[in-house]
Structure formats: structure tokens, C-alpha cells
């Protein structure tokens with residue numbers, strides 16, 4: 001696996017704007033965001049280091065927020081790969097489309113629960129990697145479990161589901177849903193994050 005190059009720091013004005021947009025939306029939808037600030041570059045690097053970019057053709061990101069992972073994915077993914085980004089929050093959809101225009105990326109304003117339909121509408125087959133930053137434990141009803149089940153179905157046999165959470169509460173559900181689950185922990189993040197790699 002090729003190690004990722006160090007995640008770049010952003011210019012202060014862009015970073016401040018992102019922080020403000022993210023915090024404003026946290027106060028509007030705390031359960032959908034789960035955190036008041038975007039992920040740290042340490043967490044982004046830890047997760048994306050597990051991607052074998054050379055063999056990646058289709059990637060999906062759930063809940064990009066202000067694009068903390070998206071920006072790095074676009075920087076590292078191959079020229080002929082496709083990235084589908086799914087986000088429920090319209091402010092973030094508008095922001096991502098405006099700030100990171102890229103012909104390899106399609107931004108969908110919708111829920112990760114509809115991943116199967118979203119891929120079918122685009123004639124995309126199975127996915128190499130799904131990267132998720134959504135707060136599964138605080139999502140309403142059975143939305144979290146529906147997303148996990150649908151995700152297992154769309155990932156190719158050699159593919160991986162990469163996700164982080166702020167508590168280990170989701171672990172039993174991950175074990176029930178996926179054939180193999182590996183765990184790591186990233187302390188340099190607000191909040192410190194549990195990171196999981198799941199095989200379909």
C-alpha cells in the first residue's frame with residue numbers, strides 16, 4: 001500500500017470560513033453532525049493511508065461536511081476514478097460544489113441510506129472504498145443500520161468501508177454486519193476518534 005503524503009494545511013482564511021460554516025450547522029443540526037468542528041488532518045491521514053489508490057476506480061464519501069476528507073481524496077485519487085459524495089445538508093452540498101469543482105466528483109444532495117439507488121442511477125457497479133464521517137449512533141430510528149446494510153451490499157469483495165465514530169458504541173453492530181472489522185484510535189482530533197475498517 002502506497003503511504004499517503006502528508007495532508008496539507010489550508011490557508012487561514014479558508015480554514016476559518018470552514019470552521020464557522022461547520023459550527024453554525026452544528027447548532028442547527030447537532031445530531032446530524034455529531035461534532036462542532038471538522039476532523040483533524042491526523043484523522044484524515046490515518047484513514048486515507050489505508051487506501052490503495054492505484055487500484056481505486058469508484059469511491060463514495062458519506063457526510064463530507066466542508067470537505068475535510070474530500071479535498072484529500074481528490075488530491076490523491078487517480079485521474080480516471082470516480083468519487084460520489086453524499087450529503088444531507090444543503091449548505092455543505094453548495095459549499096463542496098463551489099470550492100472543490102472537479103469532473104471526477106459527483107455531489108449528491110441526499111442520504112447515504114439511498115446508496116444503492118444513487119449508484120444504480122449512475123450505472124456504477126461495486127465500490128472500492130466507502131469513507132464515512134456520519135454520526136451513526138445519533139441518527140434517527142434505524143437509519144444507521146439501513147446505511148450499514150446497504151453499504152455492505154455495494155462494496156466489492158476486495159473493497160473496504162472506512163469510518164470513524166466518537167464512541168465505540170457502534171462496534172457490535174459493525175461486527176454483526178461485516179465479515180471482518182479492524183480498529184484503530186486517533187487521539188489528535190476533537191473528539192478523539194475510533195476508526196474502523198470493515199470488510200463486506
Ligand SMILES: C[S@@+](CC[C@H](N)C(=O)[O-])C[C@H]1O[C@@H](n2cnc3c(N)ncnc32)[C@H](O)[C@@H]1O
Nearest residue numbers: 033038039063064065068087088089111112133
Ligand atoms: C461529523 S460531520 C463530518 C464532516 C466531515 N466528514 C469531517 O470529518 O470533518 C457529519 C456529516 O454527515 C452528514 N450526514 C449526517 N447524516 C447523513 C446521511 N444520512 N447521509 C449523508 N450525510 C449525512 C452531516 O450533514 C455532516 O456533514
